[in-house]
Amino acid sequence: MVLPLPLPQLFTYKIPDQLVDTVSAGCRIIVPFGQRKFVTGVVRSIHQHAPASYQTKELIDVLDVTPTMNAYQFKFMDWMAEYYLCAPGEVLQAALPSGFKLSSESMIQLNPLFQEASVDLTEKERRIIQELRSNTLSYKDISKLIDQSSVQPIIKLLIQKQAILLFEEVKEKYSPKIISKIRLADQYTTPHALANLMQELDKKPRQQEVLMRYLQEVPVIQTPGANIPGIEKTFFTASGLSTSSLQTLIKNKVFEAFEEVISRLSYRADEKKSVVELSEQQEAAKESILLQLDTKDSVLLHGVTGSGKTEIYIDLIKRSIDNGSQALLLLPEIALTTQIVQRLEEYFGDRMGVYHSKFSDNERVEVWRGLQEGRYDFIVGVRSSVFLPFTHLGLIIIDEEHEASYKQQDPAPRYNGRDAALMLARIHNAKTVLGSATPSIESRDAALKNRWGYVPLLNRYGNVSLPEIRLADMRVERKNKTVQQGFSLTLLSAIRETIANKKQVIIFQNRRGYAPMLECEDCGNIPMCTSCSVSLTYHQFSHELRCHYCGFTRKVPQKCDSCSSHRLKTVGSGTERIEDELQILLPEARIRRMDLDTTRKKNSFAELITAFSQHEIDILIGTQMVTKGLDFANVELVGVYDADRMLYFPDFRAIERTYQMIVQVSGRAGRKSGEGKVIIQTAQPEHPVFAFIKNNDYDGFFTRELYEREMYHYPPFTRVTHISVLHLDKKEALKTAHGLTAKLKDAIGSKRILGPQVASIEKLRNYYHIELFIKLEKDIKGLQSIKNKIASIVQNEHTLHIGSKGRIIIDTDQN
Template sequence: MDVFIDVILPVPIPQFFTYRLPRHLAELAKVGCRVVVEFGKSRVMTALVVKIHGNPPEKYPAKYIQELLDTEPVVTPTQIWLFQWVAEYYMCTAGEVMNVALPSGLKISSQSKIQYNPDFHHDELLTDLEKSFMDVLIREDSISYEEAGRLLGEQDLNKFLKSLVAKHAIILFEEVNERYKPKLIKKIRLHSDYATDENALMLLESLGKAKKQQEVLLKYLSIIPLDQLSEKNEEGIDKQRLKEAEVSDSALAALITKGIFEQWEVQVSRFDSLESDSLREIQLSPAQEAASDQIMGLFSTKDVVLFHGITGSGKTEVYIDIIKKALDSGTQVLFLLPEIALTTQIVRRLKRVFGDTMGIYHSRFSDNERVEVWRGVLDQKFQFVVGVRSSIFLPFSNLGLIIVDEEHESSYKQFDPAPRYHARDVAIMLALKMKARVLLGSATPSMESFYQAQTGKYGLVSLKERFGNAQLPHIRLVNMRVEREKKTLTKEFSSVLLEAIGQNIENKKQSIIFQNRRGYAPYLNCQQCNWIPHCNQCSVTLTHHLNARTLICHYCGYSESVPRVCPACGSPHVRSVGVGTERIEDDLREIFPEAGVLRMDLDTTRTKNAYENIIGEFETGEVDILVGTQMVTKGLDFDRVNLVGVFNADKLINFPDFRSGERAFQLITQVSGRAGRREEKGIVLIQTNNPANRVLQYIVDSDYEGFYASEIKEREAYNYPPFSRIIELTVKDVDRNLAQEAAEVLAKRMKDYLGEQRILGPERGLVERIRNKFHFVIWMKLEKEKMNIQATKQYLREELVHLITEKKFKSVQVVVNVDAV
């Protein structure tokens, strides 16, 4: 009987594809295994088996798979269900979900290779160069294109190979390799004949004339002393330790050749191990213990519990207590964090409690490190994983608890590429599927989550006192209009903020300055002709980065050097306008030359360990002032921070978005929470032109419930989430008129189906042109109680196919963002 498999391919095509299994692999392949298949004429890719059956496809002849990569599944049935649910809900394809879910190291890479054709017997057809090239192929079996290029030097490689292919002298093929490589280390030990103190001493004496070999042996015996040799020799030592001791490589090689030393390889983890005696217990305060008990009690009746704990209340300790209880019950735990910046401090604390049973998963890890965590979860080596949003796709088989810390964070939502999923919402669906529980934690919960708690769908637990003797900070609004009138501003710093920073430095305390804009300044401006540099691909100004001496577009990455004079009029009077984190850092160094100043934003944290290094320096007290973007607002806990300064609060509040008030409240409250974490009361200074703004007043009063009550009335009045679902459609094309026309056609069709009141737009995008494509946006507002969301999505799918298959609009792209944030 012929055996066929349906597979998910990592391409944006909605259907599964059917391939034929060779007979000898029919019993080895399982659902969840990876196979290598040819797709199209020449593309080779990793596919995922989702079904095994005996039915050939009706519309096309089934190709044979090229290779079976696994004999045991690397993806679980629950994951396959999740890929399909995410694709259905977020209106993308299972292949796009698979592409994001699987670490790159589990996908194959292919390389073009050249091989001698064993059926070729016409040497007389070859030139002298071709003959010498063929000799290399016979000797090497096969070589890569790159190696062939080096052999031929100046020759035209494609022309040369084309000639050999025409003569049937060579075969071109794709060699497929798995990217993941286990980490192997070389180990060294004495041969068992010498593994006693007596025999080792005799050996040492016999090497008297071979001084360098004797040095190698002496170094080995300094690591494993004679009195421990018979006990520890079998385990050996890392070869690298001997090499670091600068012993002679040739002497070591000679001892291995003689059989005095044995060398072998072992596979090791890429993650540092933690000594068991460094593991710590935690002690909960009475308030924390009460919160933990309440959460566990609610889990008996609620699938999801919202934990509303103010900043500094010690939510992490409560999480640890609940994680321990879940692990003790024999289930797996996933702890989600919104971004990598948060993992540094929290992971350190969790590692001290859970040691090597804990895995860490985020995009700054190498492909190989991520695959090791993936396999560790699959084999249940890691019962507990801390990770960012993509870790929701790990292969858990016995998941009992998911914690979503800082659940309000927009970083949980993926924007590009598809799937544009929200990890918090996917976590809730996964937990329902696996009969697990979800704990959402935040000092400033999202409106949606707090509404669900208020209406009884989620459980709600509040923790409203800070841990220990810590007090909430004193929050003060600094009126920048008054400062300008009095001319007391220094650069963009109010006199109040500068005085507080100076006092903090004198008192050996630390300060955090928050500005949600990176770079030196938002733009340059010519004082003579008003020229402002714009991106040549996007309708935005270029941000000035002083240290890199470049102007950069933060949308497409385009950059150019800073001009010495205005390119429009030749004037040398070109100055920076506005303030970014880089400028604040420079200004602070100038105003407080004796102070240590550090910056934490996307530009300073691109490398793998940059976060750890910056946080480490700040923790030790070497740095007085930390300047940063959103990265400094959450999850960080520093003993000496006594002052937080907030720049441009008005821009956060007045951003043209229905969520701007909510985001401003969350960001400013979160960064305020970094101040005064111990006995001393911290100070927060918010620079604003409008101190009477209602959002700022709620922040000053630390009144989340008041803010929520005010905001939820507006949301209900205008039918915004949580009372509706929003689907955002972005229509894009290089031709502005075509993009606008396509958007108008799509909007009209959806209005005809849903009614005028449910469709907003089309409007020009907030940034109209990005990467040379013009953007027009349509918003669909769908009431949760009245609408059949699934039927509406199906109709939208059909209309999108209808639109982009029309000849006129074939170049148009439509991006669908379900539950846009």
């Protein structure tokens, strides 16, 4: 069986006789692991061979009547563990929703051998012992009992005095949603019996009022079947009716109280639309996709922003479902699901499931179960949807396939959702359609080399024009002193004009917070994170300095930490500052921002998008969230606040990402009117990437970028593996990294390795980061064998030199 732990092997457990008939592959079981730990594992196979290296323990219980996981999932997980060089348990940890895993809570009980008279106890200890004589207690219970937040010291003392014992109480996290309901007792559902009941209640007006209100809602005489499902009990309290009268009617068996398990997920059940109306251009693109899928497994749909890719997706999904297959639509961001789900509901109703991390543990379990039980045949979700229990998957659509957010960064498995979906399709013999207005270099190259099909869709729906793109030269504007609060006269004038015309504006700045740093004007000191080698970002709303890497916060200092000067100033602009300063410049405008700080709550995305769609907001300021596939009819201006900081990020994909982000956010303008404008603020208008953006010249950009990638041996011509050595001691990190590099060079050749070097952010969460890169040729023979050799060398170095003071991270196909 596989356990959700970062361990390289599977484990064998003994099945007790009474559970032999209940265990099968794919079932979740509870097993002991370590001294007092219980873990939820998944059965991979049942065999008759006891391991020689350790004594097998008995499993404790079986959690499933039918298996939670299937053979397709196991095959997919095996591939992921092998390809991304991680443990099977790490893949299982990522795959299973938390609601499927047991929670183990430490509980305290009285030691039956404890002799209170022979031990000195404090007053608080006596209170705990007294309570334990009749109950077991949790840490939280003890905290409340003695009115003390930290109870670990007192528990430790009681253990030393042999007064208490600790044990683990195991609970399953998932619990179905249950509602209390009321219905009329069967004996009162005939006209005669109901008339007699009403007469009996003539002298009890409050009870009669409750009954009348129920009959108004549930006409049992006209529609007898309506009484069976009843109505929710909360209906009566919400109507202001007497709760005591309702309870009396239940006690007298006039009403029946019962419970019903319901889904937490509410989708529109009625399918309003059955036919997707496609334009002539969309129809031609769809037919081309279908034709190419006859001979190829994957097709790249290169459609400009606003070309109507979603409608083509819907048509393809309907075809797949009508043919009896399941379909998966992958999206890179949770933000995108909010708007697209509303459109998809019109076609698929409650046959569609939605799966992403903003859902609660229980909601994700219900989607998983719904797919297994056949309630859903179409899933729309983010990258983790690839782990769902599909059994007859026929089509995967990967929207915005170029997006970096498809890549899982931490923890392992560090997989790319796009690449994993392609493998998932291969396992199911399914077809894949990848869509983007700005395809990744790797994907366009795959289509160019005829490994994938390719379908261009280069005009907007309804032949609406692409937006006009202008550059605001910040060097000239600063020289002419026309810059106000970071806004060029060009952009500020366009914002004012757009708002005056009752249209909307999006401002893009890929940096949240108020200001990237606080600086002393006298000595230049900048407050830094205590655990990371980065400056703290100033957040005005919460009036604090915050590290965006480890979460460390501190109050804003009144004076410089170094020279005690009170002359502190903020440097740079984040979305919060832009919102404040734009509000000063345009006091009449309704301004909101969309970033991680404003969208932490479950429904905050939907609320913000709805408000903007209904023109309750004039200007929306946002990070990269606003660049991704959102469709707003009234947006006529997009402003890119600072394009230059994206260009020089230390990453070989920096130019590609800049091009993609600006083109994508530009695509939010003029999607319906065709009168969109985009203004890009830059101090380097002569940079080649801006010419490609202005001229909508993807092919020119692709050709130039591909040439440079080939010259410097980067993807798609190589596969890049990134290895990070982390250690609490910098010298030890460097020493280990150099030793690791030497061994890797001996094993696979020195020309394939770059580094080691100190990472661009040297220290994160108290760990020093030293990195090296391995470039393997794209068509190299024995790729997996070489990767396994790399993993083995890394594991040996970790065991010999790192231990518990650090770790070595392997990131395959670094993004």
